[in-house]
Amino acid sequence: MVRENIPSVNIPEMDEQHQELFSAVTALKDSANCVEELGQIIDAVDAHFKAEEALFEKYQIPNVITHRSEHMKFLATLQKKHAELSTKDEAKEDLSTDLEQLVKSSVKWLKIHTNAYDAPQYGTFFKDGEYIGN
Ligand SMILES: [Fe+2]
Numbered sequence: 063m064v065r066e067n068i069p070s071v072n073i074p075e076m077d078e079q080h081q082e083l084f085s086a087v088t089a090l091k092d093s094a095n096c097v098e099e100l101g102q103i104i105d106a107v108d109a110h111f112k113a114e115e116a117l118f119e120k121y122q123i124p125n126v127i128t129h130r131s132e133h134m135k136f137l138a139t140l141q142k143k144h145a146e147l148s149t150k151d152e153a154k155e156d157l158s159t160d161l162e163q164l165v166k167s168s169v170k171w172l173k174i175h176t177n178a179y180d181a182p183q184y185g186t187f188f189k190d191g192e193y194i195g196n
């Protein structure tokens with residue numbers, strides 16, 4: 063797995079999920095089965111967001127309204143793209159340009175989100191996976 067240079071959120075499990083999401087998204091570009099794989103990525107993204115949001119609840123992390131809506135918007139974008147790709151794939155259209163753009167924009171989103179939301183917002187409340195408060 064190629065390790066992306068993204069900030070740690072000080073919870074090994076979450077850092078691992080971030081790396082896995084990056085590598086799954088990146089691998090999509092060369093996938094022979096991209097529609098199905100995108101479906102699996104959407105499930106993994108959904109599970110990751112749910113895991114983060116469960117932490118917000120459990121530790122009463124403040125100011126997470128925008129953070130949650132960023133999660134929702136990204137999931138909706140991926141789902142829309144999944145439907146589009148699925149239609150094009152059924153029509154035997156070439157997906158390479160769409161895929162290239164999707165990978166590029168998703169990697170960018172993940173980087174910005176991890177940098178601007180995950181790490182500063184809840185990462186600072188943890189150390190080595192333990193809650194330390196702020
Ligand atoms: Fe995250």
Ligand SMILES: [Fe+2]
Binds near residue numbers: 114129133175179180
């Ligand atoms: Fe997040």
